[in-house]
Amino acid sequence: MSADNAAVNFSELVNKNKQTLARLKESPRLLLHRRDGEDLVLTTAAKAEQDQTVVSAASRMLSAMARREPGSMELLLDILPEAFPWVRFLPEPDVHAFAVELVDTMRAADSIGNNASVAQMLTAWQHTAEVHSDPVLLAALTQDHGTDYGPVRHP
Structure with a gap:
């Protein structure tokens, strides 16, 4: 806070x-x-409503901007590292996937008035960037161990 x-x-x-x-x-x-x-x-309820109005407006503007013109996605991709410095560790295709998912998730979350999915998505992408930032960890997680234990049973 x-x-x-x-x-x-x-x-x-x-x-x-x-x-x-x-x-x-x-x-x-x-x-x-x-x-x-x-x-x-x-x-207060008034303050909570103001906060939701601001988040909703930002979500709608970002969504509209990203869908307006082909060049707007490039602009979004250019500003992502300023807003989320950790995206620098993501491979190029993942940065684009993150941008698309961010816009889509913010739009969907705004439509139901619950931003928990946006926070969860941001955390997941940040953790992905953390893995890419550590070559040893990335190698350990992407290495083919050659062992297949077969299908996993449903609990």
């Missing part, structure tokens, strides 16, 4: 709810640290 967001323990929300919620006037989000679970983010 960015520095302009406040952070408190979840117990403060429970024990001092009015004072804790008042902090949302000073900060767009409140990070709630939990001892026995994943941290939570608290924000």
